[in-house]
Amino acid sequence: MWDNLALGIQEALTWQSLGLMLLGTVWGFIGGALPGIQASTAMALVLPLTWGMPPAGALMMLAAVYVAAEYSGSVPAILIKTPGTSAAVVTTFDGYALQLQGKGGKALSVSLYGGFIGGIIGNVMLIALVLPLSRVALSFGPAEYFAFACLGLALVSSLGGKSVIKGLASATFGVMAATVGIDPFTGTARFTFGSQDLTNGFEATAVLVGLLAVGEVLVQARDATPVQRFTGTVSRALVTWREFRPLLPITLLTGVLGMVIGVLPGAGTTVASLLAYSEARRWSKHPELFGKGSLEGVAAPETANNACVPGAMVPLLAFGIPGSNSAAIMIAALMLHGVTPGPMLFEKDPQVVYGLFAGLFVATFMMLAMGRLCIKPLLKIVSVDKSILLGAVLTLVVVGTYSHQQSLFEVGTALGFGVAGYVMSRYDFSPAACVLGFVLGPIIESAFRRALILSDGSLMVFVTSPVAAVLLLVAVLTFSLPLVRAAYGALSRR
Amino acid sequence: MAADNLPPGALFEQVGTAFFPKLLAGFLAVLSVLLMASARLLPAEANEVIEDEPPDRQAFYGTLAVILLAIPAWSVLGLFATPLIMAGTMVANGARRPAQIVAVSLAATVVVYLVFFRLFTVPVPLGLFGR
Amino acid sequence: MRRPGRILTSLAVALVAALAAPAAAAEFPSAPIRLVTWSSVGGGGDVLARQLAEPLSKHARVPVVVVNRPGGGGATAMEYVSSQPADGYTLLVGTASGVITPHVAGSRYSLADFKPVIRIQTDPEAFLVRADAPWKTLEDVLGAAKAQPSEVKFGGAFLGSLDSLLTYEVFRKNDLRFSYVPFDGGAEAMTALLGGHVAVLMTSLSEVTPQVEAGKVRIVGIASPERLKTYPDVPTLKEMGMDVVGEIWRGLVAPKDTPDDVVKKLHDLVQEAIKEPSFVKYTEEAKLLPGYLPPQAFGESIRAEFTAYGNLVKEMGVRK
Numbered sequence: 001m002w003d004n005l006a007l008g009i010q011e012a013l014t015w016q017s018l019g020l021m022l023l024g025t026v027w028g029f030i031g032g033a034l035p036g037i038q039a040s041t042a043m044a045l046v047l048p049l050t051w052g053m054p055p056a057g058a059l060m061m062l063a064a065v066y067v068a069a070e071y072s073g074s075v076p077a078i079l080i081k082t083p084g085t086s087a088a089v090v091t092t093f094d095g096y097a098l099q100l101q102g103k104g105g106k107a108l109s110v111s112l113y114g115g116f117i118g119g120i121i122g123n124v125m126l127i128a129l130v131l132p133l134s135r136v137a138l139s140f141g142p143a144e145y146f147a148f149a150c151l152g153l154a155l156v157s158s159l160g161g162k163s164v165i166k167g168l169a170s171a172t173f174g175v176m177a178a179t180v181g182i183d184p185f186t187g188t189a190r191f192t193f194g195s196q197d198l199t200n201g202f203e204a205t206a207v208l209v210g211l212l213a214v215g216e217v218l219v220q221a222r223d224a225t226p227v228q229r230f231t232g233t234v235s236r237a238l239v240t241w242r243e244f245r246p247l248l249p250i251t252l253l254t255g256v257l258g259m260v261i262g263v264l265p266g267a268g269t270t271v272a273s274l275l276a277y278s279e280a281r282r283w284s285k286h287p288e289l290f291g292k293g294s295l296e297g298v299a300a301p302e303t304a305n306n307a308c309v310p311g312a313m314v315p316l317l318a319f320g321i322p323g324s325n326s327a328a329i330m331i332a333a334l335m336l337h338g339v340t341p342g343p344m345l346f347e348k349d350p351q352v353v354y355g356l357f358a359g360l361f362v363a364t365f366m367m368l369a370m371g372r373l374c375i376k377p378l379l380k381i382v383s384v385d386k387s388i389l390l391g392a393v394l395t396l397v398v399v400g401t402y403s404h405q406q407s408l409f410e411v412g413t414a415l416g417f418g419v420a421g422y423v424m425s426r427y428d429f430s431p432a433a434c435v436l437g438f439v440l441g442p443i444i445e446s447a448f449r450r451a452l453i454l455s456d457g458s459l460m461v462f463v464t465s466p467v468a469a470v471l472l473l474v475a476v477l478t479f480s481l482p483l484v485r486a487a488y489g490a491l492s493r494r
Numbered sequence: 495m496a497a498d499n500l501p502p503g504a505l506f507e508q509v510g511t512a513f514f515p516k517l518l519a520g521f522l523a524v525l526s527v528l529l530m531a532s533a534r535l536l537p538a539e540a541n542e543v544i545e546d547e548p549p550d551r552q553a554f555y556g557t558l559a560v561i562l563l564a565i566p567a568w569s570v571l572g573l574f575a576t577p578l579i580m581a582g583t584m585v586a587n588g589a590r591r592p593a594q595i596v597a598v599s600l601a602a603t604v605v606v607y608l609v610f611f612r613l614f615t616v617p618v619p620l621g622l623f624g625r
Numbered sequence: 626m627r628r629p630g631r632i633l634t635s636l637a638v639a640l641v642a643a644l645a646a647p648a649a650a651a652e653f654p655s656a657p658i659r660l661v662t663w664s665s666v667g668g669g670g671d672v673l674a675r676q677l678a679e680p681l682s683k684h685a686r687v688p689v690v691v692v693n694r695p696g697g698g699g700a701t702a703m704e705y706v707s708s709q710p711a712d713g714y715t716l717l718v719g720t721a722s723g724v725i726t727p728h729v730a731g732s733r734y735s736l737a738d739f740k741p742v743i744r745i746q747t748d749p750e751a752f753l754v755r756a757d758a759p760w761k762t763l764e765d766v767l768g769a770a771k772a773q774p775s776e777v778k779f780g781g782a783f784l785g786s787l788d789s790l791l792t793y794e795v796f797r798k799n800d801l802r803f804s805y806v807p808f809d810g811g812a813e814a815m816t817a818l819l820g821g822h823v824a825v826l827m828t829s830l831s832e833v834t835p836q837v838e839a840g841k842v843r844i845v846g847i848a849s850p851e852r853l854k855t856y857p858d859v860p861t862l863k864e865m866g867m868d869v870v871g872e873i874w875r876g877l878v879a880p881k882d883t884p885d886d887v888v889k890k891l892h893d894l895v896q897e898a899i900k901e902p903s904f905v906k907y908t909e910e911a912k913l914l915p916g917y918l919p920p921q922a923f924g925e926s927i928r929a930e931f932t933a934y935g936n937l938v939k940e941m942g943v944r945k
Contacts, residue, residue: 044665044666045614045616046614047666047667048614048615048666051675137816137820138816138819138820138821139820140820141817141820141822142817142822163529163532165525165528165529165532166529168525169522169525169526169529172518172521172522172525173522175518176515176518176519176522179514179515179518182729182730183511184783184784184807184809185507185511185783185784185807186507186510186511186784186942187729187783187784187785187938188511190511190515191515196697196700196730196731196732196733197697199697199698199730199731200696200697200698214561217557217561217583218554218557218558218561221550221553221554221556221557221558221586221587222549222550222551222553222554223549223550224548224549224550224553265812265813265816315816319815319816319819319836320835320836321812321813321815321816322812328812329667331667332665332666332667332668333667335667335672335911336666336667336671336672336675338906338907338910338911340834340835340910340911340912341835342834342835342836342838342839343835343836343838343839343841344835344838344839345835385589386587386588387583387584387585387586387587387588387589388584388589388598390557390583390584390587391579391580391581391582391583391584391587391598391599391602392580392602394557394560394561394564394579394580394583395576395579395580395583395602395606396606398564398568398575398576398579399576399606399610400610402568402616402619403610403614403616405695405696405701406616406617406619406694406696407696407701408565408568408569411564411565411568412565415561415562415564415565418561419558419561445514446809448509448514449507449509449514450806450807450808452507452509453507453778453804453805453806454778454806454822454823455775456774456775457509491535617692
């Protein structure tokens with residue numbers, strides 16, 4: 001193994017590989033930061049360019065895009081409350097609050113260092129534990145996935161906001177929107193009203209940028225405050241060691257957590273960042289600061305979502321199965337280069353596997369360097385004239401969603417959900433909860449139905465599987481506590 | 495039971511297509527009842543939407559108009575709608591210097607064109623100008 | 626002779642001739658050929674198009690460009706290609722799903738609305754079990770499914786996919802009560818099989834070859850017309866007395882009104898191109914089978930499948 005690793009490092013440190021990874025980092029950084037371009041879309045866009053490269057080089061370049069995009073998704077989330085990726089939705093809560101307090105530099109640097117630590121933890125675990133971790137992926141059947149996604153949704157409801165009930169309603173609305181389209185279990189069209197466009201349902205990225213980016217543009221436009229909202233007294237100061245040191249335990253914890261969740265195919269970064277956020281709040285000495293500008297609230301989700309990247313490589317390398325949309329693009333790249341991913345990859349193409357290992361490390365360091373270089377210039381974004389900033393966001397949303405599948409319907413989805421997102425924020429519903437509901441809803445439904453087909457309709461599967469039972473119990477507690485608390489509060493105040 | 499008339503494709507599932515949407519609808523109904531109840535129970539000020547300052551109606555409706563017109567514009571003009579979206583949003587949000595508006599929206603279009611349509615070879619939408 | 630008008634006229638004539646050239650089959654092809662696929666980059670149809678582009682361009686002596694038009698289960702690409710001029714310069718990479726999905730999704734076009742050019746490769750469907758499963762043959766599996774329907778569950782892609790249609794046919798021919806676990810994709814289904822959450826999987830062979838080679842899963846029956854050279858010991862479903870054949874094939878089709886001589890020319894060029902060593906190597910490495918069919922036979926097979934799958938979809942009750 002050490003020989004192979006040395007081989008991989010050699011492969012990653014050639015000028016060609018370094019150049020490709022640098023390109024990948026730059027594009028990933030830009031792509032992740034643009035609303036409407038998720039990490040996987042950014043990777044899909046560079047994929048045709050890798051045609052003709054050696055497979056290991058192509059894979060390293062894509063890994064660099066992936067790593068950089070997972071970090072830079074937090075940049076617009078912090079600066080202008082429009083997350084570039086769905087994993088960064090949670091980062092808006094505290095990141096944007098910090099930015100409004102003029103501490104954007106601190107938020108960006110915490111996110112960067114957290115992401116770096118998460119990436120390193122994830123990579124080490126990946127190299128050391130591929131096989132044991134791959135068993136985790138296999139042990140998750142439909143019943144476990146159902147319980148797991150339910151926990152995710154319960155966490156959404158506990159995120160708070162002004163009203164728990166409104167938060168829940170927003171999430172439910174998101175789940176509802178995700179049921180539009182052909183039901184893969186029966187082929188029946190649901191809520192499509194005979195429209196050909198609706199048969200495939202709404203595209204998740206379009207819904208995300210619609211609700212959060214376009215919605216926020218409308219909120220900002222309505223806000224008469226000219227530019228101050230975005231600038232205030234911006235401090236360029238980054239986080240200091242004294243401020244970051246207390247965050248170390250939580251970054252270590254969420255790094256491990258994120259990696260393990262990243263292993264589960266399909267669940268991915270969104271649940272990881274949610275869970276990390278709520279764990280951070282639970283262990284925090286200052287849980288009351290969460291949502292009001294807590295550095296822990298930025299560090300936790302950002303560490304977790306970067307740790308997910310190596311996690312998603314586990315099923316890819318162990319079985320040739322993608323653990324996320326982004327990993328699916330990497331598999332596509334391998335296929336494109338005539339390398340069939342699968343269990344034999346370690347033996348047949350070790351230079352690809354170990355090149356990827358080494359590449360992930362290099363890419364993580366490049367992300368750190370690039371992020372560090374960019375923080376101060378990026379902070380200037382918030383002092384750009386409001387009219388230009390809003391115009392740029394709208395333009396990027398239109399072009400970005402269009403470039404995904406050249407579908408006008410998708411652009412329309414983004415803009416339509418944008419108006420809905422505005423209405424939701426206006427009346428204190430939560431567009432962020434809605435997005436998370438949209439992402440988690442389909443997992444919940446299909447895992448539930450799959451589990452019931454397998455058990456011939458018996459609900460006992462959710463109890464007889466210990467993993468599912470524990471996860472569901474935690475989910476029920478997480479879900480009901482804030483409701484009970486709210487009800488109690490309402491009654492006692494009376 | 496009229497199970498014999500059901501297509502075999504739907505027979506093996508205990509929970510059908512409609513179950514989940516119905517469950518959600520029920521849940522939303524419960525939530526709205528709760529919401530109404532809490533509106534009654536909570537003190538009035540907790541329910542009010544607090545306005546810090548008067549809204550900028552012109553900017554809001556202008557931006558909304560850009561959002562609503564973006565699709566028709568994009569399908570007619572394709573890529574050439576980009577400067578209009580940019581400029582429209584800028585004007586709505588208080589940009590007043592014509593030189594700046596023209597320069598910024600053209601620059602944005604060029605950047606978008608270079609990145610998406612040249613570098614990433616997304617087919618250029620030309621609207622009615624195309625085939 | 627020096628009058629500028631003359632020069633202009635001759636220029637104009639040259640220009641008109643240049644523009645009109647593509648129409649003349651004798652000089653076909655004289656402009657870039659575009660291969661449109663509904664696969665996104667790296668998908669089966671896309672990889673085929675990209676692997677074909679180079680050898681085809683060598684033989685046709687014009688550039689060959691791959692265009693991805695994903696979306697709508699192929700509907701977007703089919704609509705796009707049929708709206709293009711029928712001059713042989715825009716071709717669609719068609720796959721078996723182009724005759725099934727229209728029945729399920731009710732889209733406007735199906736591959737039967739195009740002019741077949743050439744079928745290039747096939748990828749038969751197969752039943753798989755885990756390597757440590759107690760059953761030796763598909764008969765064993767089906768027997769177990771009859772005895773303990775709640776223990777032996779079958780899975781595959783979404784209901785309405787070729788996986789599900791073939792599984793349904795096998796169940797019906799064996800008088801079993803149909804039960805099927807649909808997954809969101811081949812990858813997810815494979816994880817479920819490896820993890821022991823479903824007992825049997827139906828999927829296309831090329832996707833599972835790595836797992837078979839690694840000794841993680843076993844093939845118990847293949848839905849190809851006859852035994853494969855690559856798996857000489859695995860019986861076909863036909864041999865077991867079930868007339869069930871299903872393959873994911875891929876080939877090129879052109880807009881409906883493309884002239885016959887252009888189609889013939891294209892067919893000849895592609896036929897040469899797929900004999901190139903680079904293409905043969907790709908086919909072997911991707912574990913695909915050469916599935917060459919000339920236009921006539923290709924068209925017949927498309928129409929036959931279109932009707933057969935249409936009936937199956939209706940019978941299964943997918944969609945309505």
